[in-house]
Amino acid sequence: MLQYLVILLDDTSVSYCHYENPKKVKRLISLSDLKAGILFAMKQNLMIQFVYPDYEIPAEYQKEIETIDHHKIAPQKIQLKNADVVVFNSCKEFSTEKTEENKDKIFVLRANGKDVARNVSTFAHDGRLNIIITDIETFTENDFSLYKETLEQLKNTVKEIFLQENSPQVNLLTDRILLEKMNNCNAGIENITLAPNGKFYICPAFYLEDENDTVGNLTNCIDIKNKHLYKLSNAPICQKCDAYQCKRCVWLNRKTTREVNTPSHEQCVVAHLERNASRNLLLDLQQLGAWEDKSIKAIDYFDPFEVKDKF
Amino acid sequence: MEWKEGHAKSITFIVTKDCQLVCKYCYLVGKNISERMSFETAKQAIDYILSNKDLYSESSVIWDFIGGEPFLEIDLIDKICDYIKIQLYEKQHHWFNSYRFSFSTNGINYHEEKVQNFIRKNHNHLSIGITIDGTQTKHDLNRIYKSGKGSYDDVARNIPLWLQQFPHGGTKVTISSPDIPYIKESVLHLYSLGIKEVNINCVFEDVWQENDDLLFEEQLIQLADVIIDSEYYKEYACSFFTEFIGKPMDKVRENQNWCGAGMMLAVDAAGMFYPCTRFVQYSLRNKKTAIIGNVHEGINQNLLRPYLTLNRCTQSLQECIECEVASGCAWCQGENYDAAETNTIYQRATAICKMHKARVRTNNYYWNKLYRKLELEGQRENFEKKETSVIC
Numbered sequence: 001m002l003q004y005l006v007i008l009l010d011d012t013s014v015s016y017c018h019y020e021n022p023k024k025v026k027r028l029i030s031l032s033d034l035k036a037g038i039l040f041a042m043k044q045n046l047m048i049q050f051v052y053p054d055y056e057i058p059a060e061y062q063k064e065i066e067t068i069d070h071h072k073i074a075p076q077k078i079q080l081k082n083a084d085v086v087v088f089n090s091c092k093e094f095s096t097e098k099t100e101e102n103k104d105k106i107f108v109l110r111a112n113g114k115d116v117a118r119n120v121s122t123f124a125h126d127g128r129l130n131i132i133i134t135d136i137e138t139f140t141e142n143d144f145s146l147y148k149e150t151l152e153q154l155k156n157t158v159k160e161i162f163l164q165e166n167s168p169q170v171n172l173l174t175d176r177i178l179l180e181k182m183n184n185c186n187a188g189i190e191n192i193t194l195a196p197n198g199k200f201y202i203c204p205a206f207y208l209e210d211e212n213d214t215v216g217n218l219t220n221c222i223d224i225k226n227k228h229l230y231k232l233s234n235a236p237i238c239q240k241c242d243a244y245q246c247k248r249c250v251w252l253n254r255k256t257t258r259e260v261n262t263p264s265h266e267q268c269v270v271a272h273l274e275r276n277a278s279r280n281l282l283l284d285l286q287q288l289g290a291w292e293d294k295s296i297k298a299i300d301y302f303d304p305f306e307v308k309d310k311f
Numbered sequence: 312m313e314w315k316e317g318h319a320k321s322i323t324f325i326v327t328k329d330c331q332l333v334c335k336y337c338y339l340v341g342k343n344i345s346e347r348m349s350f351e352t353a354k355q356a357i358d359y360i361l362s363n364k365d366l367y368s369e370s371s372v373i374w375d376f377i378g379g380e381p382f383l384e385i386d387l388i389d390k391i392c393d394y395i396k397i398q399l400y401e402k403q404h405h406w407f408n409s410y411r412f413s414f415s416t417n418g419i420n421y422h423e424e425k426v427q428n429f430i431r432k433n434h435n436h437l438s439i440g441i442t443i444d445g446t447q448t449k450h451d452l453n454r455i456y457k458s459g460k461g462s463y464d465d466v467a468r469n470i471p472l473w474l475q476q477f478p479h480g481g482t483k484v485t486i487s488s489p490d491i492p493y494i495k496e497s498v499l500h501l502y503s504l505g506i507k508e509v510n511i512n513c514v515f516e517d518v519w520q521e522n523d524d525l526l527f528e529e530q531l532i533q534l535a536d537v538i539i540d541s542e543y544y545k546e547y548a549c550s551f552f553t554e555f556i557g558k559p560m561d562k563v564r565e566n567q568n569w570c571g572a573g574m575m576l577a578v579d580a581a582g583m584f585y586p587c588t589r590f591v592q593y594s595l596r597n598k599k600t601a602i603i604g605n606v607h608e609g610i611n612q613n614l615l616r617p618y619l620t621l622n623r624c625t626q627s628l629q630e631c632i633e634c635e636v637a638s639g640c641a642w643c644q645g646e647n648y649d650a651a652e653t654n655t656i657y658q659r660a661t662a663i664c665k666m667h668k669a670r671v672r673t674n675n676y677y678w679n680k681l682y683r684k685l686e687l688e689g690q691r692e693n694f695e696k697k698e699t700s701v702i703c
Contacts, residue, residue: 229653229658236621258617263616264616
């Protein structure tokens with residue numbers, strides 16, 4: 001069931017996930033739609049995540065936002081003091097942040113695979129860091145090899161922080177260790193997006209790709225056709241998979257395979273490289289006496305599609 | 312029975328989108344005279360397929376030629392088949408001597424010299440089905456020329472020659488709403504022409520009218536009575552009556568997809584690859600074509616993944632998953648896609664539901680009546696042994 005409502009405050013609201021936001025022209029959500037969205041969330045018992053643009057929004061909007069429990073997702077550029085999630089759009093942006101002062105915030109780093117590979121040694125952050133690789137769909141065999149090396153380096157960095165008796169969380173490595181079942185994005189099932197035009201979308205990426213791809217509005221509410229296809233139980237590959245940290249991005253799925261319930265080969269291999277690196281981290285930490293109750297089994301494939309007949 | 316029991320790779324060349332006929336139930340909504348395949352395009356497709364043995368590891372292959380009407384392009388087909396044979400030999404391909412050339416034809420120019428020469432040349436590797444819908448009335452109800460004239464006479468005259476060359480030849484009959492009153496007489500008419508295998512099915516499209524299921528049931532009961540009382544069942548087959556349909560299905564053990572879309576491959580005149588011909592634009596009413604590659608760049612394997620992971624439960628409504636007469640209820644992935652509310656192949660079209668249920672009722676009637684007759688005649692055990700041996 002729905003638990004979260006994402007509200008894009010502006011057409012230029014920052015991307016915090018795989019998609020790019022190509023929009024450059026500001027279009028703020030109308031105050032009436034913002035109020036109606038908040039009222040909708042209150043009635044449906046949804047936690048709101050407000051997504052900020054890179055400019056200061058009007059005072060009356062700020063006042064309205066503070067009328068309900070919520071999370072703020074904001075670009076690093078605007079230095080929003082009470083942001084819950086801070087988004088960096090490159091490794092360069094991330095490297096300038098004073099991470100020690102913001103240990104309580106979630107950092108989202110969006111960067112392509114090569115950028116991450118070049119800068120992985122600078123990722124020593126003792127807090128929550130979500131790394132979003134933005135070019136998964138174009139990965140080649142060489143990129144997979146490079147990503148495997150990147151994850152190995154990241155593993156060593158995380159291990160070092162653990163050795164200093166801290167508790168870092170990096171989505172690509174520590175989530176899989178802690179999870180016991182799939183923890184996907186679940187857009188369309190657990191969360192839905194209200195865009196600046198006052199209409200609902202599966203997620204911000206669906207809005208940015210095609211404004212006509214709406215699933216309802218504030219007047220007539222939400223109507224998702226073939227809603228069951230967003231559920232894990234209707235995803236033939238994913239329902240048997242144990243790369244639990246994978247976001248299972250339905251937008252990326254549709255972009256690469258035309259079906260929201262089917263991931264691409266590249267998505268699966270990347271998720272399994274992360275899974276296996278998580279296993280290596282776990283084995284290393286268990287030698288140090290940590291997380292002895294956890295386990296991730298060894299597997300001999302990178303893409304569950306290739307062993308689908310054995311499931 | 313299907314060659315290699317359905318385990319062969321099926322590769323379809325859409326050699327033309329032209330046809331002499333404009334059948335009323337034809338799912339090809341975009342037929343035209345301009346899209347004819349060139350030999351160069353066919354050659355590029357064959358080169359790609361035969362050069363990628365790892366993608367096409369099946370032990371056998373069916374090279375299928377369709378249209379429109381494929382025999383309108385018999386010169387091209389002859390050239391393509393020669394090229395395939397030469398390439399299979401030169402590449403020492405595992406399909407060498409394990410291939411079929413398959414045709415579904417309207418039969419109108421079956422007798423022509425070029426077609427007959429082709430048949431003589433490739434006879435041991437040929438499967439040819441001629442579509443004839445039954446009696447002249449039933450056939451001419453749908454299978455008409457552009458002028459409106461029925462095509463029965465031009466097809467029926469070629470049936471003896473066809474059966475002489477392919478004595479086990481079967482025909483495919485398609486049932487739509489207006490055809491229902493003619494089912495019994497049509498099947499019996501085809502038997503009378505010497506056709507011993509009649510493969511018959513209802514269209515998947517949402518064409519059914521109120522009470523069609525009851526009329527359909529009535530026709531099938533009458534047909535069952537004649538087949539049993541006149542003992543046609545000893546030598547003739549009608550695919551409507553199959554013992555193993557109409558049972559509940561296990562969610563795990565019986566979760567396979569019905570349709571072979573994606574396991575098959577189709578290529579059109581523009582050199583585009585499709586998961587089957589039903590995803591080509593001329594077959595689609597509501598949706599955009601679903602191209603999965605082309606002869607220059609090959610197949611985009613990511614676009615094939617949804618087809619190759621489809622199973623029964625992930626595309627079915629709960630009502631279908633739990634249906635007590637689920638087995639034998641068919642679907643066409645292309646029609647599912649075309650009729651779906653979103654651009655997905657994962658929404659099973661259910662327009663055929665009431666017709667399947669009617670078929671199950673008559674099927675139960677057929678087998679109960681037949682087995683009782685055989686029991687009383689002391690023939691049941693022999694018959695069951697024969698049936699089992701066929702199934703295995």
